[in-house]
Amino acid sequence: MLVNRKLILAHFWFAFAVFGVALTLGAWQMFIRSPIGTWLSNPELYYRSLTAHGTVMGYVFPTLVAMGFGYAISESALEQRLVGVRWAWAGFWLIVGGSIMAVIPIALGRASVLYTFYPPLIGNLFYYLGVVLVVVGSWIWVALMSINLRVWRKAHPGAPVPLAMFANVAGSYLWAWTAVGAALELLLQIIPVAAGLKATIDAGLARVFFSWTLHAIVYFWLMPTYIAYYTIVPRAIGGRVYSDNMARIAFILFLVVAMPIGMHHTFADPQVGAGFKFVHSAFTALVTLPTFLTVFTICASVEIAARLRGGRGMFGWIRVLPWDNPMMLALAFSFVMLGFGGAGGLINMSYQLDASIHNTQWITGHFHLIFGGAIVIMYFAIAYDLWPHLTGRELNDLRLIRTQLWLWFIGMIVTTFPWHWVGILGMPRRMAYFDFGDPAIAPQALSVTFSAIGGFILLASGILFLVILARGMRAPQAEAGSYRFAVAVHQSATVPVALNTHALWVALMIALTITNYGYPILTLATTEGTSVPAVYVGAQ
């Protein structure tokens, strides 16, 4: 039962609208720094665009998707009207207001610090305040998810929480806690300087705070995708979830071990010692476990669907899968990109291998493949799946939807594979142009051109996505029925308490963060003489 459809649609539409803008900026960036573009007379424009692209794609777009999807899950999985609708709207408007507040200084060139902030670079105060508003808005959602689950538990004492809601609430807790790192950096360090109250800042400490957010945020982006893997895909292709308990274990593992691993982003940093670098590297290895479990469970769930359709043989069942079903297609593409992106990730998190690709285009390729590829393609699938239920209208043009998914997949491969390659050659990130006339850089020109073409394929796919959704708003009305989630093959009537509640795991998440971050943060904060003068952006 989806009652607050307008609320959910508002989240999705604002998310996809800003996604469209940021995607266009991204394609322009790819073009302008490739050999087919002409050099920018003012490279600063590139960094404005890059800051907007990152801020929208990192903070605004996925957060709104997770929120809208979260409200939809809460109402349909719990079969309970959303409690706190006014608060939900307040959260939404905070995000809209925060986004606008952040984008204005970016557009004026007063906040070209990139979404990763990079102090001692300091931009306009309102950029940071805008980002804070976005985070505060999303925290309202976190509270609402928790409250709605509590209300449901009171009405259903001891009953197993539906998997979709269990995972959704786990994702919201993960976000609440991971956002604390960047919040500390903003509130304690950056905003006092941007407001003119202080003139120095500890850049090393800021990088450690940011790493707290920077890695687990990826798992927050991932949550809606994994929820779709487990609770939408099997239903959409006519199968069952292989194991409900294993799914819960995977989400719990994400909650616990996605957090205390962020310092693998600082392997090359001078302000963190080798010991904690190693600890974080080892914990990062651990976070691959829930993904490996997921790959197994989802492949098994898909196989069940194939066998139910009459599939036979060791691999023969793959042929009978409903390949014309957009959900099946999106899942397959997502898994392929997750496979390549994940393999790249294992290299990044490696204590040793990181040095060969740190801060090169390899990294850009890696997170575009994981986030833009494996994760976002499932956001599309979620939107397609939910749309008829939100609009009360049909979404029938499957051929167009399949074309869109194919284009996104091809575009992402064409963009990111050459990126990985030039990264191995040592091409640095975040440069407004490259001197392809230099004989040492010239061999990279062809790869960069391919990436730029991939960027335009992605743009075409993104436009198609928006067109399909917009057309879905005007299609003939049709009753879509109630929104349902996949059920497990062996749905047990009871679930162990540990797999039905979050308290223990949240406690463990906080404890592990404190063990893995407490000492480095305390040491850096108490070391004298590490505060350095701020460098103001756009001040001249």
Add this chain to the structure above:
Amino acid sequence: MSAEETHHSADVAARVERRWAAIFVIVIVMMAVLAAFAGIHRATMPQPRVETTDPSRLHLSGEFVESNLGSVLEANGNVTVRAIGQQYSFTPACIVVPADTPITMRATSADVVHGILIQGTNINTMLVPGYVSEQLMRFTKTGDYLMPCQEFCSFGHEGMWGKVKVIDKTDFANRAKAGGRLSCVGE
């Protein structure tokens, strides 16, 4: 399907699942052990120590004063390179080092966060103002290597490229005889 069969297939499912999980726990433990082993043997390892320095006084005193930047042949035959990054260049902009020699590079930033990456090698480190970065390196081939700044350092980032020139060991020793700090700026 009878209740007994359901029970049986649930057992099979659980067993297969446990086996898969066990295999990947072993894989993960192996990865961590390998990383620890390679690190302890110092085959490869990120910078282990934390050293601080005051970026606003770099030019006044200490090891990063201008006259001390560049390459120096130490008494034990090793080479030490000292460099700084600032918006938007490295000093020295061209670093000269000998081939087949253990080299220690010590570097820091005078303003914002920068990075040093030597293309075609595994030399890759951040320069964070307030802290000293140290990298051990050894080149086996002579030639010129590009050394871009790999971290966004504001509007001129795309123009911040340095160079490393690896020369023959004896050539370097000859140049070092005159004393002082060597670089290849202007060559």
